Amino acid sequence: MGDDRLGLNAASETGELSPWAAGLAGRCPRCGRGSLFSGFLSVVPRCSVCGLDLSAQDSGDGPVAFIILLVGFAVVGAALVVEVAYAWPIWLHLVVWLPLGLLLSLALMRPLKATLIALQYRHRRDTLGGGA
Numbered sequence: 001m002g003d004d005r006l007g008l009n010a011a012s013e014t015g016e017l018s019p020w021a022a023g024l025a026g027r028c029p030r031c032g033r034g035s036l037f038s039g040f041l042s043v044v045p046r047c048s049v050c051g052l053d054l055s056a057q058d059s060g061d062g063p064v065a066f067i068i069l070l071v072g073f074a075v076v077g078a079a080l081v082v083e084v085a086y087a088w089p090i091w092l093h094l095v096v097w098l099p100l101g102l103l104l105s106l107a108l109m110r111p112l113k114a115t116l117i118a119l120q121y122r123h124r125r126d127t128l129g130g131g132a
């Protein structure tokens with residue numbers, strides 16, 4: 001399975017925590033136990049468990065770009081299928097798809113931001129103060 005000491009079942013063969021598991025759980029990319037967020041999208045400056053300095057992390061617009069692509073494909077694709085199959089009136093499309101797009105975007109924001117930070121930690125540790 002994995003290394004359950006880390007609280008996640010996704011340690012790699014080298015003993016490192018999977019950035020996907022840490023990201024989707026919103027945990028520290030090094031230890032997998034400390035929470036990565038102090039608010040909805042505010043990243044803690046330092047992991048409360050292992051002390052990893054996260055103050056220099058910068059996921060930029062990366063999470064939003066992925067969310068636009070994923071949610072846009074899902075919502076617009078579903079709207080097109082429904083329109084062709086059922087010919088909904090425009091007001092019903094607006095009532096259904098706009099809130100759905102908003103909710104999906106907000107729901108994906110934290111896991112995608114945490115996953116990108118974890119991937120940056122894995123591949124560019126010099127920018128996150130994680131050492132070699």
Ligand SMILES: [Zn+2]
Binds near residue numbers: 032033047048051
């Ligand atoms: Zn940590």
